[in-house]
Amino acid sequence: xxxxxxxxxxxxxxxxxxxxxxxxxxxxxxxxxxxxxxxxxxxxxxxxxxxxxxxxxxxxxxxxxxxxxxxxxxxxxxxxxxxxxxxxxxxxxxxxxxxxxxxxxxxxxxxxxxxxxxxxxxxxxxxxxxxxxxxxxxxxxxxxxxxxxxxxxxxxxxxxxxx
Amino acid sequence: xxxxxxxxxxxxxxxxxxxxxxxxxxxxxxxxxxxxxxxxxxxxxxxxxxxxxxxxxxxxxxxxxxxxxxxxxxxxxxxxxxxxxxxxxxxxxxxxxxxxxxxxxxxxxxxxxxxxxxxxxxxxxxxxxxxxxxxxxxxxxxxxxxxxxxxxxxxxxxxxxxxxxxxxxxxxxxxxxxxxxxxxxxxxxxxxxxxxxxxxxxxxxxxxxxxxxxxxxxxxxxxxxxxxxxxxxxxxxxxxxxxxxxxxxxxxxxxxxxxxxxxxxxxxxxxxxxxxxxxxxxxxxxxxxxxxxxxxxxxxxxxxxxxxxxxxxxxxxxxxxxxxxxxxxxxxxxxxxxxxxxxxxxxxxxxxxxxxxxxxxxxxxxxxxxxxxxxxxxxxxxxxxxxxxxxxxxxxxxxxxxxxxxxxxxxxxxxxxxxxxxxxxxxxxxxxxxxxxxxxxxxxxxxxxxxxxxxxxxxxxxxxxxxxxxxxxxxxxxxxxxxxxxxxxxxxxxxxxxxxxxxxxxxxxxxxxxxxxxxxxxxxxxxxxxxxxxxxxxxxxxxxxxxxxxxxxxxxxxxxxxxxxxxxxxxxxxxxxxxxxxxxxxxxxxxxxxxxxxxxxxxxxxxxxxxxxxxxxxxxxxxxxxxxxxxxxxxxxxxxxxxxxxxxxxxxxxxxxxxxxxxxxxxxxxxxxxxxxxxxxxxxxxxxxxxxxxxxxxxxxxxxxxxxxxxxxxxxxxxxxxxxxxxxxxxxxxxxxxxxxxxxxxxxxxxxxxxxxxxxxxxxxxxxxxxxxxxxxxxxxxxxxxxxxxxxxxxxxxxxxxxxxxxxxxxxxxxxxx
Numbered sequence: 001x002x003x004x005x006x007x008x009x010x011x012x013x014x015x016x017x018x019x020x021x022x023x024x025x026x027x028x029x030x031x032x033x034x035x036x037x038x039x040x041x042x043x044x045x046x047x048x049x050x051x052x053x054x055x056x057x058x059x060x061x062x063x064x065x066x067x068x069x070x071x072x073x074x075x076x077x078x079x080x081x082x083x084x085x086x087x088x089x090x091x092x093x094x095x096x097x098x099x100x101x102x103x104x105x106x107x108x109x110x111x112x113x114x115x116x117x118x119x120x121x122x123x124x125x126x127x128x129x130x131x132x133x134x135x136x137x138x139x140x141x142x143x144x145x146x147x148x149x150x151x152x153x154x155x156x157x158x159x160x161x162x163x
Numbered sequence: 164x165x166x167x168x169x170x171x172x173x174x175x176x177x178x179x180x181x182x183x184x185x186x187x188x189x190x191x192x193x194x195x196x197x198x199x200x201x202x203x204x205x206x207x208x209x210x211x212x213x214x215x216x217x218x219x220x221x222x223x224x225x226x227x228x229x230x231x232x233x234x235x236x237x238x239x240x241x242x243x244x245x246x247x248x249x250x251x252x253x254x255x256x257x258x259x260x261x262x263x264x265x266x267x268x269x270x271x272x273x274x275x276x277x278x279x280x281x282x283x284x285x286x287x288x289x290x291x292x293x294x295x296x297x298x299x300x301x302x303x304x305x306x307x308x309x310x311x312x313x314x315x316x317x318x319x320x321x322x323x324x325x326x327x328x329x330x331x332x333x334x335x336x337x338x339x340x341x342x343x344x345x346x347x348x349x350x351x352x353x354x355x356x357x358x359x360x361x362x363x364x365x366x367x368x369x370x371x372x373x374x375x376x377x378x379x380x381x382x383x384x385x386x387x388x389x390x391x392x393x394x395x396x397x398x399x400x401x402x403x404x405x406x407x408x409x410x411x412x413x414x415x416x417x418x419x420x421x422x423x424x425x426x427x428x429x430x431x432x433x434x435x436x437x438x439x440x441x442x443x444x445x446x447x448x449x450x451x452x453x454x455x456x457x458x459x460x461x462x463x464x465x466x467x468x469x470x471x472x473x474x475x476x477x478x479x480x481x482x483x484x485x486x487x488x489x490x491x492x493x494x495x496x497x498x499x500x501x502x503x504x505x506x507x508x509x510x511x512x513x514x515x516x517x518x519x520x521x522x523x524x525x526x527x528x529x530x531x532x533x534x535x536x537x538x539x540x541x542x543x544x545x546x547x548x549x550x551x552x553x554x555x556x557x558x559x560x561x562x563x564x565x566x567x568x569x570x571x572x573x574x575x576x577x578x579x580x581x582x583x584x585x586x587x588x589x590x591x592x593x594x595x596x597x598x599x600x601x602x603x604x605x606x607x608x609x610x611x612x613x614x615x616x617x618x619x620x621x622x623x624x625x626x627x628x629x630x631x632x633x634x635x636x637x638x639x640x641x642x643x644x645x646x647x648x649x650x651x652x653x654x655x656x657x658x659x660x661x662x663x664x665x666x667x668x669x670x671x672x673x674x675x676x677x678x679x680x681x682x683x684x685x686x687x688x689x690x691x692x693x694x695x696x697x698x699x700x701x702x703x704x705x706x707x708x709x710x711x712x713x714x715x716x717x718x719x720x721x722x723x724x725x726x727x728x729x730x731x732x733x734x735x736x737x738x739x740x741x742x743x744x745x746x747x748x749x750x751x752x753x754x755x756x757x758x759x760x761x762x763x764x765x766x767x768x769x770x771x772x773x774x775x776x777x778x779x780x781x782x783x784x785x786x787x788x789x790x791x792x793x794x795x796x797x798x799x800x801x802x803x804x805x806x807x808x809x810x811x812x813x814x815x816x817x818x819x820x821x822x823x824x825x826x827x828x829x830x831x832x833x834x835x836x837x838x839x840x841x842x843x844x845x846x847x848x849x850x851x852x853x854x855x856x857x858x859x860x861x862x863x864x865x866x867x868x869x870x871x872x873x874x875x876x877x878x879x880x881x882x883x884x885x886x887x888x889x890x891x892x893x894x895x896x897x898x899x900x901x902x903x904x905x906x907x908x909x910x911x912x913x914x915x916x917x918x919x920x921x922x923x924x925x926x927x928x929x930x931x932x933x934x935x936x937x938x939x940x941x942x943x944x945x946x947x948x949x950x951x952x953x954x955x956x957x958x959x960x961x962x963x964x965x966x967x968x969x970x971x972x973x974x975x976x977x978x979x980x981x
Contacts (some may be wrong), residue, residue, distance in 0.1 A: 046419075107368070149864065
């Protein structure tokens with residue numbers, strides 16, 4: 001006799017410093033857990049093949065595409081999303097400010113994923129070169145900017161925000 | 164090496180206009196606080212998932228949704244049979260035979276492309292809706308598919324729409340000038356057998372979607388959506404749903420890219436509307452990426468056959484004749500408007516006066532085409548640029564010199580083209596010189612030798628392009644004389660509110676173009692305040708009453724129509740503020756000046772009223788006002804000056820402005836593999852007065868990236884059975900950060916004499932990139948057999964074929980000289 005598989009599970013995830021305990025369906029992707037269950041809609045979905053990077057978040061400090069992870073796989077993890085970058089009173093990080101200063105966004109849909117990939121890069125390499133940035137952002141698609149201003153923005157943020 | 168050079172603005176226009184002020188949109192977007200359509204939620208909403216056709220062409224037999232409905236958490240379904248009862252087919256733009264196409268929100272009776280929505284399923288969660296869709300059983304009887312527009316036109320081809328009796332949706336012959344005289348005068352006739360512009364689109368990162376609510380009591384739908392042309396969606400949806408336009412409220416906020424691809428979502432929106440009414444709950448629909456690739460808004464694929472070009476011995480181009488075959492895909496969602504839109508740029512940038520183009524559009528078992536950045540003009544401009552470079556190569560002219568000889572010159576402006584379009588302003592030779600300088604054209608032969616020593620073939624190419632903007636919708640009558648569209652319009656409101664807030668609403672639906680910022684810049688300069696003081700509401704809402712029939716963001720027009728409306732409303736408000744201040748300060752309105760947030764008497768700085776006082780007086784302190792008091796709430800409809808075209812001659816002004824973009828690039832080709840690397844790239848733009856140069860440059864860059872992607876990697880390729888081979892970002896490679904070549908940009912400004920601010924619409928000139936990459940590849944291959952580039956898409960394997968067998972491509976071209 002086959003046993004009935006569990007179709008949901010209780011998980012506990014720390015997101016931007018807050019711990020969330022939820023029962024989630026086994027098939028729910030982390031990105032949909034963030035967006036649909038927790039209403040953290042800054043993390044976006046741009047494809048269904050793990051190609052575009054709009055859903056990039058930091059899981060235990062690593063940049064991860066949250067559409068390639070089931071929510072149950074994030075059980076016990078510390079997740080950081082774009083909502084966790086600026087301070088409570090809205091002070092932007094140097095990287096966020098640099099994106100605006102360099103016109104590194106147009107529609108803004110890829111921006112959260114770009115910011116999270118770049119945040120992970122800057123945390124491990126505070127002064128990245130242009131090539132470092134291109135490699136770090138290789139998993140993030142932007143259809144508006146052509147990347148040039150994004151690369152400039154990240155390099156500048158590494159130099160303390162100077163243009 | 165992403166150094167970007169910008170020539171300083173040639174005009175100083177105002178405190179805000181002409182300045183690269185930071186974007187007002189950015190603060191929310193960098194914090195993930197934008198509101199995109201999938202972010203909108205309602206209590207108890209159901210997620211919609213479409214069951215899609217696995218066949219390119221098939222008859223639909225029985226449809227069984229019972230298993231899906233039995234699944235707990237499934238709220239309901241919608242089938243094609245229901246849709247056929249509850250709605251009328253969408254209005255068709257075409258004259259016959261295309262007019263006979265029956266197009267519904269879901270497939271009725273037949274499917275005509277792979278991915279066509281057949282059944283809609285609504286469930287409690289996204290996952291459940293998708294699982295339930297798997298349980299829907301549809302019987303299909305597969306039919307032979309036709310995927311090539313050329314064979315679709317053959318008498319024996321399988322028929323998509325039986326009602327039409329043919330796969331030809333529309334055809335028209337355009338002829339201007341005297342072709343016989345031109346060819347009689349020609350010293351050389353260059354004949355080109357076939358050129359092909361491939362199928363791709365801009366693949367915005369956010370797919371299509373909506374959150375639809377139905378208010379049963381008033382019979383009205385509220386459609387939160389990312390549709391970029393609500394005016395058009397309303398025209399399509401109202402009659403289909405058998406309701407007046409007031410029953411459709413469209414609301415947008417942030418849209419994750421559009422590029423024209425989000426214009427024709429009306430079928431899916433109608434399905435969502437029907438389900439919201441049927442299931443008595445809000446319906447959430449967000450397309451999956453694969454769904455988007457399979458079904459939405461592919462760009463027009465086009466062949467140019469039997470082209471003949473009349474050329475004089477000195478390189479003067481007299482004219483051309485060609486036959487264009489356009490592939491519309493399975494349904495005419497915006498088509499066959501592409502059959503006339505190209506005529507805005509029939510002549511490209513050149514002075515040839517004799518043009519004949521026979522346009523035939525075919526329907527095929529592929530996804531429907533719809534506008535895509537550079538819609539229909541990009542194909543024509545690519546054709547003209549290909550012609551120039553093939554003529555230059557075959558007759559031994561320098562590609563720069565033949566362009567300069569034949570370009571419309573600055574002193575010719577405004578220039579009336581052979582078909583009555585008016586190029587408003589521009590300096591093409593200067594823009595070309597700037598582009599060439601930026602790619603180091605002067606030392607190109609030296610670099611060619613240096614590259615050859617490394618085993619590389621180096622080539623340089625030019626792509627001249629026009630970005631025609633602000634359509635005269637009367638051109639639709641060239642497609643169907645019965646249509647009652649003409650002109651264009653856009654709306655804005657500007658008001659001074661109670662506490663002196665300056666509030667602006669737009670009719671447009673921006674997708675990253677920064678309308679909140681540029682509109683604020685215009686308002687600030689006119690009413691005398693800072694950009695920060697101006698609050699532009701994000702997005703579009705039909706309830707604001709700041710829209711008209713053509714409202715939306717498409718076809719390179721915001722800087723003209725949108726900002727024209729903003730300027731008009733701001734001028735009205737400024738006049739009213741002066742009137743009110745003069746009443747209070749007891750002087751003549753002309754004695755009042757507006758500045759720094761005050762209305763004050765000129766030369767008497769202490770006699771000043773802050774904006775807050777003006778707002779408060781009108782709104783809450785108005786006893787004793789005259790009979791016609793200022794309202795400080797001004798609505799303006801901008802309407803460009805257009806006439807009806809001459810339908811008989813297909814002659815008239817089809818669009819108000821013509822921005823110029825000229826791109827140049829240097830490529831290196833690996834002889835062994837055909838891999839093409841862009842080593843230098845420049846894009847030079849002239850879109851008249853720039854309100855915010857940085858935003859303009861951002862558009863130039865983004866359009867360039869689209870062009871590079873299309874030229875080298877992006878294609879919607881189908882197999883013979885109509886299976887899409889590139890249905891996601893794995894197979895459909897869009898440029899990534901590492902793919903981008905170094906880019907240089909520059910700009911000049913030739914203000915439009917026809918627009919309120921001297922601006923021109925822009926953002927769609929990126930086709931220049933496709934043109935220049937094709938040209939550079941052909942130039943590089945001159946040293947390896949002289950292959951002719953006859954396709955807009957040249958991935959490394961095609962370049963390798965050009966290297967391997969140049970003679971096969973040269974057979975495509977023949978020169979007859981006197």
